[in-house]
Amino acid sequence: MLYKDLAELYKRLEKTTLKTLKTRLVAEFLREVDKPDILEIVPYLILGKVFPDWDERELGVGEKLLIRAVSMATGIEGSWIENSVKDTGDLGESVALALQKRRQKSFFGQPLTIKRVYTTFVKIAETQGAGSQDRKLKYLANIFMDATPEEGKYLARTILGQMRTGVAEGLLRDAIAQAFSVKVELVERAYMLTTDFGYVAKVAKFEGNEGLSKVEIQVGKPIKPMLAQMATNVRDALVEMGGEAEFEIKYDGARVQVHKDGDRIIIYSRRLENVTKSIPEVVERIKKHLKPEKVIVEGELVAIGEGGRPRPFQYVLRRFRRKYNIKEMIEKIPLELNLFDILYVDGENMIDTIFIERRKRLESVVNQGDGVKLAENIITKSPEEAEAFYRKALAMGHEGLMAKRLDATYEPGNRGKKWLKIKPTMENLDLVIIGAEWGEGRRAHVLSSFLLGAYDPEKGDFVPVGKVGSGFTDEDLIEFTKMLKPLIREEKGKEVKIEPKVVIEIAYQEIQKSPKYESGYALRFPRYVALREDKSPEDADTIERVAQLYELQERMKAGKG
Ligand code: ATP
Numbered sequence: 233m234l235y236k237d238l239a240e241l242y243k244r245l246e247k248t249t250l251k252t253l254k255t256r257l258v259a260e261f262l263r264e265v266d267k268p269d270i271l272e273i274v275p276y277l278i279l280g281k282v283f284p285d286w287d288e289r290e291l292g293v294g295e296k297l298l299i300r301a302v303s304m305a306t307g308i309e310g311s312w313i314e315n316s317v318k319d320t321g322d323l324g325e326s327v328a329l330a331l332q333k334r335r336q337k338s339f340f341g342q343p344l345t346i347k348r349v350y351t352t353f354v355k356i357a358e359t360q361g362a363g364s365q366d367r368k369l370k371y372l373a374n375i376f377m378d379a380t381p382e383e384g385k386y387l388a389r390t391i392l393g394q395m396r397t398g399v400a401e402g403l404l405r406d407a408i409a410q411a412f413s414v415k416v417e418l419v420e421r422a423y424m425l426t427t428d429f430g431y432v433a434k435v436a437k438f439e440g441n442e443g444l445s446k447v448e449i450q451v452g453k454p455i456k457p458m459l460a461q462m463a464t465n466v467r468d469a470l471v472e473m474g475g476e477a478e479f480e481i482k483y484d485g486a487r488v489q490v491h492k493d494g495d496r497i498i499i500y501s502r503r504l505e506n507v508t509k510s511i512p513e514v515v516e517r518i519k520k521h522l523k524p525e526k527v528i529v530e531g532e533l534v535a536i537g538e539g540g541r542p543r544p545f546q547y548v549l550r551r552f553r554r555k556y557n558i559k560e561m562i563e564k565i566p567l568e569l570n571l572f573d574i575l576y577v578d579g580e581n582m583i584d585t586i587f588i589e590r591r592k593r594l595e596s597v598v599n600q601g602d603g604v605k606l607a608e609n610i611i612t613k614s615p616e617e618a619e620a621f622y623r624k625a626l627a628m629g630h631e632g633l634m635a636k637r638l639d640a641t642y643e644p645g646n647r648g649k650k651w652l653k654i655k656p657t658m659e660n661l662d663l664v665i666i667g668a669e670w671g672e673g674r675r676a677h678v679l680s681s682f683l684l685g686a687y688d689p690e691k692g693d694f695v696p697v698g699k700v701g702s703g704f705t706d707e708d709l710i711e712f713t714k715m716l717k718p719l720i721r722e723e724k725g726k727e728v729k730i731e732p733k734v735v736i737e738i739a740y741q742e743i744q745k746s747p748k749y750e751s752g753y754a755l756r757f758p759r760y761v762a763l764r765e766d767k768s769p770e771d772a773d774t775i776e777r778v779a780q781l782y783e784l785q786e787r788m789k790a791g792k793g
Contacts, residue, residue: 233270235344237261238277239383245397251692254399258407262433271437272430273350275404280395282353284428285768286454288506289357293368293391295323295718301372302327302384306334321722323392328385331376341378349375349387392718394731398692400770404429412436418444424456424644425449425583427504449576449583451493451526454504456645458573460634462659463652464784466618469635472649477635478587479618480609482653483570484631485534486548486766490518490569492527502766507552513562514569514603521604523597524578531571531607541629546762553765571598572607572634575642583642587650590642611638622654631655659781660739661686661755662764662772664732666694668716671709678709679716684758685732686751686775694732694769695751697778698740703760735764735772743782753778 241261245254258278265271276284283289303310308330316326342348352375359367372391379387389395405423409416414436422432422444435443449455463469470477487502497515499508508515514533522529535547547565554561574582574594582590591609598606610621622633632655640650653659667683670676681701685694704712712734719731739759746754753775764772 233265233267233346235346235349235383235387236380237264238274238346239380239386241278242386242389242395242397243382245399249398249692251403254397255403255407255410258399258404259410262407262411262437268434268438270346271433274346275408275429275433277346277350277390278397278399279401279404279429280390280393280397280399282350282357282390284430286427286500286504286506288509289354291353291356291391293356293372295392297365297369298323298327298372298388298391301369302330302376302388304369304373305376305379306330308333321720322389322394324385324389324394327376327388328381331379331381331384344375344378344383353391394719396731400692401429408433408436412440414441414444421445422447426453427456428453449528449581451491451528451576452496452498454489454491454500455528455575455583456504457487457489457502457530458643458645458651459647460651460653461647461649462781462784463635463654464787466622466633466635466654467615469633469652469654470613470615470618472652473635473637476611476613476638477618478591478609478611478638479621480572480607480634480636481570481625481628481630482632482634482655483532483534483607484542484545485532485570486545486552488531488533488569489575490522490527490529490531492518492522492524492529494525495519501552503768503771510552510554510558511567512558514567517569517602517604521599521602523599526576526578527574527597528576529571529594529597530573530575531569534568534570536566536568536603544762545766549765566603568603568605570605570607573642583644586639586641587636588638626656660737660761661697661778661781662735662737662767663697664694664769664772665712665716665730665734665736666696666732667727667729669699669728670726675709678713679728680704680709682712682736683730684736684738684755686773686778687769688751688775695775696749697751697753697775698738698749698755698758700736700738700755700758700760702758703739708760732769735767735769737761737764743778743785745782751775751778753782 244257248254265274299310299313302313313326313330316329317323320326352371356368356371376384405419406416409419418441419432419436425447435447489500491498497518498506501507533548535543537543551561551565574590576582595606612618625633635652637650663684663686665682666685668679669681671678671680681699683696684698684700686697688695716730719733720728721731722729739761740755741757744754744756748754
């Protein structure tokens with residue numbers, strides 16, 4: 233199958249904002265793919281990715297290397313391409329222009345196939361060590377040599393992870409269902425269990441509804457985590473749970489999903505990225521303290537400070553990001569794993585088992601010790617007992633409590649009422665940076681105020697809910713400017729529009745109803761708390777969440793909280 237056809241699909245997707253049309257276009261394309269090995273990779277390419285997020289492989293190609301490769305393939309100066317980006321605002325577009333202008337044309341060129349593009353990407357991702365940049369450069373130049381301008385544009389965007397065709401997971405799921413006339417719920421189920429669209433598309437095409445309904449958890453492939461809603465207080469939570477519940481400490485760390493298959497251990501983060509290599513000591517402890525041969529468990533990884541007290545979750549994220557000097561970090565930021573769920577054990581799928589049974593099973597498979605523990609819990613009907621436990625959790629320095637329904641199955645990817653979280657204040661929001669403003673005077677060279685967006689599923693886009701300028705240190709602003717510069721879509725005077733990629737946690741005094749933004753809500757006194765690298769834009773809070781928090785806040789004000 234030719235890459236040209238995929239480029240044509242990207243182009244059509246870009247031309248419409250209609251979700252139904254986008255879904256149909258993707259479905260039609262998928263239907264045309266007849267080879268299983270191509271169907272396995274195409275869904276990710278459509279999302280603008282090469283590998284699923286949980287795949288450890290990444291291209292590791294930045295703008296500079298990409299420009300050098302295009303320059304090598306076309307004979308056009310890198311500086312020309314760089315300058316052109318100032319006009320086009322998009323490196324993809326500038327790559328297309330360079331390919332149009334090229335002086336060196338490959339005479340023996342072959343039209344690009346999807347397979348060749350993908351194989352080249354794999355080679356690039358697997359190139360490591362000394363001289364790897366040069367080898368990557370050659371691989372890249374090679375495909376750009378044979379690319380048409382339009383193909384070049386989308387190749388560049390894929391390489392940089394900036395596809396902008398408005399295809400997200402939900403749309404892809406619907407398109408797979410449409411393409412192969414299968415039930416959307418079954419596609420969803422299969423995806424939640426395996427998070428592998430390539431595999432799901434293949435099963436949908438070749439095995440239909442029946443195959444999809446038989447899709448099982450696979451050790452090694454992450455499962456979408458079950459999520460919680462917020463409760464106003466412990467008493468409400470208990471009522472919501474039907475009068476009796478399990479309360480667990482809500483640790484302020486980073487969620488992990490641990491897959492153990494004999495000696496092979498994989499640890500996935502909240503975003504289902506593979507973080508195994510950055511925490512080798514945890515891997516060793518898991519090998520010792522998790523008894524079954526094959527098992528999938530979930531827990532919260534917490535950084536431990538003086539006197540065994542928990543440190544804020546950012547410390548754990550510092551461990552996740554580390555590629556070098558890991559030994560030093562093991563000493564600087566010791567970690568503790570608090571396990572709270574079990575999803576699979578030795579051939580047995582546990583997610584349809586009720587929580588209280590899962591917990592028992594979890595207790596039976598963990599040998600506690602060495603920083604591997606079970607999440608501290610109580611099961612109670614008594615609001616007083618639950619409140620006492622809540623106070624204890626806070627006094628120990630934890631975030632609050634989780635309340636869990638005793639009879640709840642594990643619902644992958646669902647944020648329902650079967651898990652509720654209870655925290656002392658109005659909860660912070662995780663919002664996406666969608667715009668920014670250059671500073672003034674001393675801060676003229678840094679972006680210093682940021683427009684915050686919440687996802688609006690109806691519009692299929694992020695809508696603004698506030699602007700934040702406080703809570704940042706000078707270093708933060710420099711870091712943010714570096715991170716956001718490549719994501720700038722448009723510049724007008726001091727204002728810039730930013731590709732929605734970066735999620736930050738925001739505290740605020742209150743949510744107001746306001747005509748100022750099209751969302752109808754505005755945050756009063758927003759303050760930056762932390763960068764949420766553990767969250768992707770799809771995981772950020774939605775406008776529905778903002779509305780819900782607004783209602784909660786009004787209830788609290790009215791004394792009904
Ligand atoms: P948050 O920003 O509150 O961590 P979230 O969107 O990551 O929210 P929620 O479902 O809202 O997830 O809250 C549950 C989160 O709390 C889990 O993802 C996990 O990281 C964390 N957590 C801490 N302790 C527990 C526990 N005992 N059981 C389940 N989750 C826990």
